[in-house]
Amino acid sequence: MAEITAIAHEFIRQEIEEFIERPEERERTINTFAKARPEMQAIAAALIEGENDTVDQLTRQALDAGIEALEVMDYGLIAGMGIVGIKFRQNFIFVPEVLACARAMKAGMAHIEPILSAAGVEPIGTVIMGTVKGDLHDIGKNLCIMMLRGAGFVVHDLGVDTSPDKFIEAVEETKAPLLGMSALLTTTMPNMGKTIEAFIDADLRDEVKIMVGGAPVTQDFADDMGADGYGKDALACVALAKNLLGVAVRS
């Protein structure tokens, strides 16, 4: 395991010291940043601060200096978002701060995505996400999407009020192996089960893993409906997605 002193950026060291308590997360984060160049640490620091203009500028500079797009994404943006996710889970920060960090991530990814796409670099996974039929609430789903993108997934966002047919169409069209459904209302939770039934009827259930979440949803409810997994928050959603797809962290 690397020592925290191996991390050049003082702000990153402080963030780890102050906010990351779980030993395995601390070790993983220190190892990642110890391997990251100072330029990547600076990008991560700006992202954690929610400074989208700085992330935009530093990402462009790093790419102009010849640093690989994948390295900028993994050791700058994704590494930074990893700390953001932990702070959010532990209630050190709340949704407004996460939204600002996600905006900064987006500013950086705007430079990186075209390069990765042109080079044919595969994402760590592709996920379809949507809020179920009859439900117009999307902040929870959007937080999951931000964290999934922050972890390197490609996400197709179907938005709100998504019918079972729309979920099926999206899976058929994108061949995504993973689907996430969200509901905030107790009245719309049963539509998760109806969507799963629709996948069974369409003979597609074996083609896709299905995860569910949302304020009123529980593990028991997810099990009863026949979902493959339940995530209680955005960070749990990322861990679940990785688990269901059997992917490891690229870095």
Place this chain on the structure above:
Amino acid sequence: MPSQTVGPMNSRQRVLAALRREPVDRTPVCNPTSVATVELMDLVDAPFPDANRVPELMARLAATGHTELGFDSIMPVFSIIQESSALGCKIQWEQKDNWPTVKMREPIYQTADDIKIPADFLTHPDTRCVIEAIRILRQQFGNEVAIIGKTMGPWSLGYHCFGVEPFLLLSLDDPGKTKACLDRLKEATIQFGLAQIEAGADALTLPDHATGDLVSGEYYARYLRDLHIEFAQRLAVPIILHICGKTEDRMEFIAQTGMAAFHYDSKNDPVESMRIMRNRTALVGNINNPETLFSKGPEAVGQEVVKNLEAGVQLVGPECAIPLQTAIENLKAIPQTVQDWHREKASQN
């Protein structure tokens, strides 16, 4: 608090005394938010979405909270969309088995300057419906039952009118502009609240969703505490603040507002919540909706009721608007348990 020195009270007296944290004959069962269910809609032929738009149906469905379930209060606003509709938000009205919802992906405001309370705000069909329903209920029940109105706070209206994410980002990027938005939106809260008081509301629920799932306790203090003090002063009936989710980290600030009561969520422990409030603000709640009222039976409901009673919570009821498919027997278990508990306590003394 229940007292042997207090004579028998009717439902209205009981609720109003508890909201003033005065002695009561027994703990009132109160619903600051909706207890409408599909079963009750069928029983009185007042289904959604019409029961959200037609005063007579709204009043008829709301009355079942008292006549069928045995609650001490009647609350006729089943959703959180009435004033947002009057402000100009688009609404998805849904059917009998779902609540109407604001289409927050189609915001009507971008800046504080966009906020204008329409001249017809109180005569718009969706605000007028509530006002008329309260008049009907007051006439029907006289002074027997507490009639509780509902006026949305400016933070919740901000979500509806700006969209949740744009509004939360604005709150981080520009606190000054955010406060300007809240200051303009508060006029809708006050106008609608005053109109319901004039129509006969005994108390008002004021939902303002600065929930612990979205923002910090410090945010509540920064943006909402002073506004809530103003509401408590300008709206001359007991105000029941409603915020979902974990809120223990902001209860101290809430207790400083002068609100009569705080409608609290099952994510908060009754004993700890009572300790924080220190009898400055009454608590209403906090029977869990999805896991207990919706999914379990009367026995489990009763256990949560007792937990609140043992903690000294002043008014007992569901934590939030109950799921529309909740079984009536589970809801009836709330007043039944309250009565049984008090009878048992009385027999011990």
